[in-house]
Amino acid sequence: MSNKRTLDGFFKPAESKRPKIEASQEVSSHASYPYPIPHLPCSITDALGFAPAAEAKAINDQPDLDLLHFQPYIPKDVQADLFKFLRREFFFYRVQYTIKRGSIQTQINTPRYTTVFGVDETSYFGVDGSLLESKTKQPVPKDRYKCMPRPLPQCLDVLRKITEGTAGETFNFCLVNYYANGNDSISYHSDDERFLGPNPAIASFSLGAKRDFLMKHKPAPMSMSEPAKPEAKPLKLLLASGDMILMRGTTQTNWLHSIPKRKGADSGAGRINITFRKALVRGGTENYYQYNVGSGGIFRWDNKKQEMVSWKATEGSPTPGPPGTVSLTA
Ligand SMILES: O=C(O)CCC(=O)C(=O)O
Numbered sequence: 001m002s003n004k005r006t007l008d009g010f011f012k013p014a015e016s017k018r019p020k021i022e023a024s025q026e027v028s029s030h031a032s033y034p035y036p037i038p039h040l041p042c043s044i045t046d047a048l049g050f051a052p053a054a055e056a057k058a059i060n061d062q063p064d065l066d067l068l069h070f071q072p073y074i075p076k077d078v079q080a081d082l083f084k085f086l087r088r089e090f091f092f093y094r095v096q097y098t099i100k101r102g103s104i105q106t107q108i109n110t111p112r113y114t115t116v117f118g119v120d121e122t123s124y125f126g127v128d129g130s131l132l133e134s135k136t137k138q139p140v141p142k143d144r145y146k147c148m149p150r151p152l153p154q155c156l157d158v159l160r161k162i163t164e165g166t167a168g169e170t171f172n173f174c175l176v177n178y179y180a181n182g183n184d185s186i187s188y189h190s191d192d193e194r195f196l197g198p199n200p201a202i203a204s205f206s207l208g209a210k211r212d213f214l215m216k217h218k219p220a221p222m223s224m225s226e227p228a229k230p231e232a233k234p235l236k237l238l239l240a241s242g243d244m245i246l247m248r249g250t251t252q253t254n255w256l257h258s259i260p261k262r263k264g265a266d267s268g269a270g271r272i273n274i275t276f277r278k279a280l281v282r283g284g285t286e287n288y289y290q291y292n293v294g295s296g297g298i299f300r301w302d303n304k305k306q307e308m309v310s311w312k313a314t315e316g317s318p319t320p321g322p323p324g325t326v327s328l329t330a
């Protein structure tokens, strides 16, 4: 075979020469972060300028259901890079908590890695990262929150702004789930807490492994006065890397959703889910940090081991939990 370079060779994009994911020099830091989070590499930020990459399919042919499904939202050429960047750069938690039903206490082990950023509408972060009251613009008293709210890092804020443009909504919270494999899951629930207000819009992104997204209508309350509504059929959407589901209107009030455990194809691979939401009152901030940060250890992605590993803080680094709690594992 000749080594002579052909014209074709000159004009073909040199795909293999593209740097993997170049590190950004700039970082997002905050007193509440265990360590800084690099800004998105320019290659990813630039590509996000082309989002949404596809028009949305409306799914609203069932009672009380109002969904938009973007397949995909994140352009194909950066889906894998964005997934790897976020998995590598975030700190995650594996939250445990107890619930009491009557006299019986049960320990719940959240079956996925989680993290959260943001603060409810009553507060905002000043340019120096300090927490200010929305009404008075004065510093929020130290004991206002049991948790330590933290601002969205730049890498999520870029996506938040684009998503706000698409959804015609504003968001102040970002929850991140990492499903390490098919054993990780989220059970049937609705994101209808009162602190989100009526008819909350929730934008939900998928990156990495494909997973089923199941939806079913909540049981209708028995009512003599209201006529029976037509039966709602359960729904199964296969969420692929780069997809975004916008859930809005009466969806959360009336429908439950879940990501069930998965066996077989793709069950060994990881998936990141990012949701943007708007919490109106303080209770939302306390709730989101309690169930997505908690008081357990911090986990980081270990690229050699290809798994999340427990991370030990160096002395003097801040703990992300409520002030005064010991939140680092050995
Ligand atoms: O992982 C997903 O797609 C769904 C996550 C979810 O429902 C939630 O975090 O409330």
Ligand SMILES: [Fe+2]
Pocket: 189, 190, 191, 257
């Ligand atoms: Fe949810």
